[in-house]
Amino acid sequence: xxxxxxxxxxxxILGATRSLIAGKGLEGTTIKAICDxxxxxxxxxxxxxxxxxxxxxxxxREAIDAVDPDPGGKGxxxxxxxVLAYERFLEEQPALARVYIRIAVxxxxxxxxxxGRLLRHHEGRVRRFAAAIQRQAPxxxxxxxxxxxxxxxxxxNGIALHRVLDPHFxxxxxxxxxxxxxxxxx
Amino acid sequence: xxxxxxxxxxxxILGATRSLIAGKGLEGTTIKAICDxxxxxxxxxxxxxxxxxxxxxxxxREAIDAVDPDPGGKGxxxxxxxVLAYERFLEEQPALARVYIRIAVxxxxxxxxxxGRLLRHHEGRVRRFAAAIQRQAPxxxxxxxxxxxxxxxxxxNGIALHRVLDPHFxxxxxxxxxxxxxxxxx
DNA sequence: CCCTAATTTGAGTGATAACTCTAATTTATA
DNA sequence: TATAAATTAGAGTTATCACTCAAATTAGGG
Numbered sequence: 001x002x003x004x005x006x007x008x009x010x011x012x013i014l015g016a017t018r019s020l021i022a023g024k025g026l027e028g029t030t031i032k033a034i035c036d037x038x039x040x041x042x043x044x045x046x047x048x049x050x051x052x053x054x055x056x057x058x059x060x061r062e063a064i065d066a067v068d069p070d071p072g073g074k075g076x077x078x079x080x081x082x083v084l085a086y087e088r089f090l091e092e093q094p095a096l097a098r099v100y101i102r103i104a105v106x107x108x109x110x111x112x113x114x115x116g117r118l119l120r121h122h123e124g125r126v127r128r129f130a131a132a133i134q135r136q137a138p139x140x141x142x143x144x145x146x147x148x149x150x151x152x153x154x155x156x157n158g159i160a161l162h163r164v165l166d167p168h169f170x171x172x173x174x175x176x177x178x179x180x181x182x183x184x185x186x
Numbered sequence: 187x188x189x190x191x192x193x194x195x196x197x198x199i200l201g202a203t204r205s206l207i208a209g210k211g212l213e214g215t216t217i218k219a220i221c222d223x224x225x226x227x228x229x230x231x232x233x234x235x236x237x238x239x240x241x242x243x244x245x246x247r248e249a250i251d252a253v254d255p256d257p258g259g260k261g262x263x264x265x266x267x268x269v270l271a272y273e274r275f276l277e278e279q280p281a282l283a284r285v286y287i288r289i290a291v292x293x294x295x296x297x298x299x300x301x302g303r304l305l306r307h308h309e310g311r312v313r314r315f316a317a318a319i320q321r322q323a324p325x326x327x328x329x330x331x332x333x334x335x336x337x338x339x340x341x342x343n344g345i346a347l348h349r350v351l352d353p354h355f356x357x358x359x360x361x362x363x364x365x366x367x368x369x370x371x372x
Numbered sequence: 373c374c375c376t377a378a379t380t381t382g383a384g385t386g387a388t389a390a391c392t393c394t395a396a397t398t399t400a401t402a
Numbered sequence: 403t404a405t406a407a408a409t410t411a412g413a414g415t416t417a418t419c420a421c422t423c424a425a426a427t428t429a430g431g432g
Contacts, residue, residue: 002399002400002407002408003398003399003400003407003408003409004399004400005398005399005408005409005410006408006409009409009410023295024295024296025212025291025292025295025296026211026213026292027212027213027292027296028295028296030388030389030390031389031390031391032388032389032390040410041410041411041412042390042391042392042411042412043392043393043394043409043410043411043412043413044409044410044411045391046390046391046392047408047409047410048409051390051391052390052391101291101347102291102292104347104350104351105211105287105288105291105292105347105350105351106211106212106213106288106291106292108351109209109210109211109214110210110211110213110214115351115352118351119351119352122348122351147363150360151341151360151363151364151367154341154344154345154347154348154360155337155340155341155344156344157344157347157348158340158341158342158343158344158345158347159340159344161287161290161291161340161343161344161347162308162340162343164290164291165290165291165294165301165304165305165308166301166305174336174337174340177333177337178337181337181367181371184370184371185367185370185371188377188378188430189377189378189379189428189429189430190429190430191378191379191380191428191429192378192379195379195380216418216419216420217419217420217421218418218419218420226380227380227381227382228381228382228420228421228422229379229380229381229382229383229421229422229423230379230380230381231421232420232421232422233378233379233380234379237420237421238420238421
């Protein structure tokens with residue numbers, strides 16, 4: 001994969017894999033389907049990827065990374081920033097959002113490494129949300145802030161889950177409702 | 187299926203299907219796997235079920251029904267009752283809970299009838315939660331109660347989703363945190 | 373206890389899954 | 403432009419998928 005053609009083909013294969021997982025789930029994501037959608041033959045696929053699993057894992061990594069823009073940032077995000085960033089992720093990268101949810105409930109079942117990765121990612125998100133809460137209201141105890149952060153992150157995941165089921169679901173309205181409630185609880 | 191033996195075999199097949207979907211997801215739920223776990227041969231399976239899909243749909247219906255005990259009830263549940271009933275469902279019927287979530291994100295992708303059924307079920311739940319909110323606080327407008335109900339149901343689904351990823355997750359604590367927050371928001 | 377129908381057996385079908393291999397082609401560079 | 407390596411083509415392999423079927427067994431009403 002040193003030539004330009006190889007890199008482009010790799011991109012097309014990853015794009016096809018992404019949209020297949022998002023659209024038809026892991027069951028519908030076969031080598032043949034990927035190759036058809038990417039306009040490639042199996043030989044080319046296996047020249048660039050050692051296995052189907054590797055292509056899927058690459059897309060999953062992409063999805064996990066896309067959930068948190070600037071994950072190692074300066075730590076100055078407000079709770080609003082974090083919630084709105086997730087809302088934007090769901091709206092602007094619906095395919096990756098669906099990949100994230102689908103893999104969490106299906107792919108992680110038979111792949112402990114993957115479920116561990118997703119759990120660590122979740123914990124990182126909770127810490128980030130908790131830090132934002134404490135920054136905003138320093139009087140709140142860390143334990144309490146963490147509990148509140150976890151509740152909020154889980155609720156956001158509930159929204160993402162529902163979006164998979166109902167593409168017309170109004171993510172923005174519900175994300176903002178969560179923020180209002182969070183403010184009301186204080 | 188008029189003899190006792192047939193009914194028992196059917197039960198074993200459904201039990202195997204349930205635990206396979208819960209444990210390994212739809213991908214791992216093959217006829218061979220179902221038959222092995224049920225102690226049955228393919229011929230017996232197809233004597234009792236017209237297709238693999240029918241067996242799965244039966245389990246899915248079972249799961250949907252189990253989410254809402256007494257779905258056509260007298261309409262006297264409090265919000266606490268409803269939340270605690272869902273908590274109990276997640277704790278006491280973890281396999282069915284996983285089936286529900288797995289089918290929502292995977293099975294519904296290629297089966298519009300199924301996704302329609304899940305969406306209607308969701309709407310019914312929201313109405314029930316909204317009614318409980320209004321019963322408890324009649325001054326709240328119906329629209330507002332519905333919005334609050336939806337937020338709560340989605341948050342509960344987020345908890346169920348996370349439970350699929352982390353079997354050690356403390357469902358009860360988080361369900362109660364949701365209730366406290368709901369009370370605080372008023 | 374007999375007879376019919378329900379049930380179980382278990383080998384077998386065609387389709388399709390993931391993946392391999394060799395030959396042909398294209399690409400970048402010396 | 404010659405060459406070595408990267409890429410693509412596409413038929414082929416092996417395994418497993420959902421599903422079928424005819425024969426053997428078992429269950430239960432009369």
